[in-house]
Amino acid sequence: PVSQHFHLHSFFFSVFSSISPPPSLTRRHRQELFSVMEKSRESNFLFCNLCGTMLVLKSSKYAKCPLCKTTRNAKEIISKEISYTVSVEDIRRELGISLFGEKTQEDAELPKIKKACEKCQHPELVYTTRQTRSADEGQTTYYTCPNCGHTFTEG
Structure with missing residues (x-):
């Protein structure tokens, strides 16, 4: 109170x-x-x-x-020491940059895989991978459909 x-x-x-x-x-x-x-x-x-x-x-x-x-x-x-760490993820979040943003020139350079989109059945997806857990576990794969923009992850 x-x-x-x-x-x-x-x-x-x-x-x-x-x-x-x-x-x-x-x-x-x-x-x-x-x-x-x-x-x-x-x-x-x-x-x-x-x-x-x-x-x-x-x-x-x-x-x-x-x-x-x-x-x-x-x-x-x-006598206090000022130290801090800024990660790329922190900067991305602060600037509001989405991992799955609008289509850009960078999208053309992303690797593609012959896998059907869960939403529109487009036959090809672009993907990125990222280590989101400890090193002894597998990577997470982020898929984006270039046709409808649907995103999903595996792993």
């Missing part, structure tokens, strides 16, 4: 508002922090350990949670 949520945040606020800010940072740490501040705006990687809200970096000494008001030492933030 909302009242319990409010009381929990009030408790954290009262506990952490008494913590004093960290000692002054060296010039190098300040430069690193400003770099991290810029990266945090771009990648949204700084979150409150207590409530999960994104932290705000308005000082070179600490980051502050706008919800529960807890602070985090800037030296902790500087």
Whole structure:
């Protein structure tokens, strides 16, 4: 319930508002922090350990949670490593590119197989294969009918 949520945040606020800010940072740490501040705006990687809200970096000494008001030492933030992986599949999904999109020049280059379409009985299909499970299992084959656009998979 909302009242319990409010009381929990009030408790954290009262506990952490008494913590004093960290000692002054060296010039190098300040430069690193400003770099991290810029990266945090771009990648949204700084979150409150207590409530999960994104932290705000308005000082070179600490980051502050706008919800529960807890602070985090800037030296902790500087030591964080930012890493992430982007796959071709992630990019395809983000851009809304369908694996079975409209007919394009690329379709002419896809391999064909003499197999009837389940929907329109066209005698030939184009296909692609992909390893979607562990390496010790078989590949998944994606078939597309060049006549009606029907798609299906095997494996």
